[in-house]
Amino acid sequence: MKNIKLTIEYEGTNYAxxxxxDNVITIQEKLEGALEILTNEKIKLIxxxxxxxxxxxxxxVANFITNATIPGERYKYALKFLLPDDITIMDSEEVDxxxxxxxxxxxxxxxYIVYNGELPKALYRNFSYxxxxxIDIDKMIDASKYLIGTHDFASFMAAKxxxxxxxxxxxxxxxxxxxxxxxxIFKIEGNSFLRNMVRIIxxxxxxxxxxxxxxxxxxxxxxxxxRELAGHTAPPQGLFxxxxxx
Amino acid sequence: MKNIKLTIEYEGTNYAxxxxxDNVITIQEKLEGALEILTNEKIKLIxxxxxxxxxxxxxxVANFITNATIPGERYKYALKFLLPDDITIMDSEEVDxxxxxxxxxxxxxxxYIVYNGELPKALYRNFSYxxxxxIDIDKMIDASKYLIGTHDFASFMAAKxxxxxxxxxxxxxxxxxxxxxxxxIFKIEGNSFLRNMVRIIxxxxxxxxxxxxxxxxxxxxxxxxxRELAGHTAPPQGLFxxxxxx
Numbered sequence: 001m002k003n004i005k006l007t008i009e010y011e012g013t014n015y016a017x018x019x020x021x022d023n024v025i026t027i028q029e030k031l032e033g034a035l036e037i038l039t040n041e042k043i044k045l046i047x048x049x050x051x052x053x054x055x056x057x058x059x060x061v062a063n064f065i066t067n068a069t070i071p072g073e074r075y076k077y078a079l080k081f082l083l084p085d086d087i088t089i090m091d092s093e094e095v096d097x098x099x100x101x102x103x104x105x106x107x108x109x110x111x112y113i114v115y116n117g118e119l120p121k122a123l124y125r126n127f128s129y130x131x132x133x134x135i136d137i138d139k140m141i142d143a144s145k146y147l148i149g150t151h152d153f154a155s156f157m158a159a160k161x162x163x164x165x166x167x168x169x170x171x172x173x174x175x176x177x178x179x180x181x182x183x184x185i186f187k188i189e190g191n192s193f194l195r196n197m198v199r200i201i202x203x204x205x206x207x208x209x210x211x212x213x214x215x216x217x218x219x220x221x222x223x224x225x226x227r228e229l230a231g232h233t234a235p236p237q238g239l240f241x242x243x244x245x246x
Numbered sequence: 247m248k249n250i251k252l253t254i255e256y257e258g259t260n261y262a263x264x265x266x267x268d269n270v271i272t273i274q275e276k277l278e279g280a281l282e283i284l285t286n287e288k289i290k291l292i293x294x295x296x297x298x299x300x301x302x303x304x305x306x307v308a309n310f311i312t313n314a315t316i317p318g319e320r321y322k323y324a325l326k327f328l329l330p331d332d333i334t335i336m337d338s339e340e341v342d343x344x345x346x347x348x349x350x351x352x353x354x355x356x357x358y359i360v361y362n363g364e365l366p367k368a369l370y371r372n373f374s375y376x377x378x379x380x381i382d383i384d385k386m387i388d389a390s391k392y393l394i395g396t397h398d399f400a401s402f403m404a405a406k407x408x409x410x411x412x413x414x415x416x417x418x419x420x421x422x423x424x425x426x427x428x429x430x431i432f433k434i435e436g437n438s439f440l441r442n443m444v445r446i447i448x449x450x451x452x453x454x455x456x457x458x459x460x461x462x463x464x465x466x467x468x469x470x471x472x473r474e475l476a477g478h479t480a481p482p483q484g485l486f487x488x489x490x491x492x
Contacts, residue, residue: 009368009369010368011369011371056369085368085371088368090365090367119322119323119326119334119336120334121255121334121336122255122256122331123304123373125257125331125332125334
């Protein structure tokens with residue numbers, strides 16, 4: 001019995017997200033289908049976490065247990081002939097049988113790209129959130145400091161999600177301008193994230209950047225634990241799962 | 247009567263290229279359709295040149311003559327509601343009635359991206375040429391110098407193209423590695439280009455980088471004026487029309 005760990009890049013545009021669901025096409029389903037052809041077994045792939053439809057991954061991690069004797073490092077070569085070209089394997093290896101992509105993860109980093117130009121751009125459309133308004137980046141950077149640390153992030157979770165605990169730790173948030181200030185890149189590092197948490201944080205920080213909310217509002221949003229107080233959920237196409245740490 | 251100049255960004259993936267043709271979807275047709283709605287006239291759009299199916303533009307230029315009284319700078323705002331999201335207008339302005347996007351152009355720059363990683367990458371698939379082989383970049387840089395200047399580029403033109411002259415001038419070629427050497431970026435600047443010329447130049451330089459051809463072969467390819475001697479045509483998705491100068 002082998003435990004195989006895959007590191008996966010994908011463009012989420014054409015998928016209803018990571019997790020297998022009825023009647024829609026998902027990344028998990030495509031990967032499991034390809035692995036079933038290779039191993040001749042029913043495969044249950046464990047991802048480090050779900051990503052929503054339209055969200056991308058630069059290095060999603062997933063693992064599966066198999067009786068197939070294929071060496072771990074062979075999967076990355078074999079899978080390229082069996083996967084659609086918007087799902088690619090960056091690495092594959094055999095790992096300790098106790099490794100679990102989800103529960104063994106200690107830290108994750110996400111990137112969120114806002115395109116802050118005046119007019120929409122064809123090449124950014126699936127990879128950024130087009131926001132043609134003035135954004136005060138210094139206000140966002142100041143406010144972001146209040147999110148660092150261990151907090152109850154219930155206000156930053158998609159409504160109707162059910163989880164045991166809404167307490168999470170954010171280690172860092174960086175916000176930088178790139179490409180002649182046309183892009184604003186958010187990088188968020190935390191131990192684990194609630195459903196839509198990064199997108200709601202970005203939406204809320206943007207509303208601070210617009211001057212619609214201020215730092216006091218942000219403190220109240222955190223303490224009240226009420227999704228309705230936080231800002232909008234930034235759309236999925238700007239979000240990239242960047243790295244999962246173990 | 248006004249002459250309106252448009253600067254256009256597009257992703258070529260879903261189009262059969264710039265130029266209007268029967269039975270396929272083209273960028274020219276999408277733009278003319280949108281302009282006809284705005285102006286209530288039949289519009290003939292003049293592009294700076296054609297791009298093939300799958301080729302992208304960061305700043306294609308096109309112009310059209312119209313009796314509509316719409317101010318030039320309004321087109322860029324109005325067109326965003328009428329175009330598909332993979333064709334976007336970066337700028338629009340009224341120009342001198344004698345301006346012609348094709349014949350007034352004095353210089354063009356193209357960018358070609360080779361992805362030189364071992365395994366394919368989902369996010370690069372529509373925006374680069376995946377070449378998982380060793381490439382000697384110094385050999386390519388040396389060889390590229392022989393292409394600079396005014397030459398008969400008949401060997402670097404798609405077979406069966408018909409043009410009056412195959413003499414063109416290349417002002418510069420740069421070849422650089424980026425993103426931890428995973429990308430090789432070619433930038434080519436010239437007065438005008440033959441059909442597939444940039445893609446055949448890149449294909450030929452890559453064969454020099456592989457060690458399949460050498461500098462003497464390149465000189466022979468140029469002097470013999472025979473398409474069959476040059477290297478392969480690099481695929482369209484790595485090519486970007488970067489800028490048109492007037």
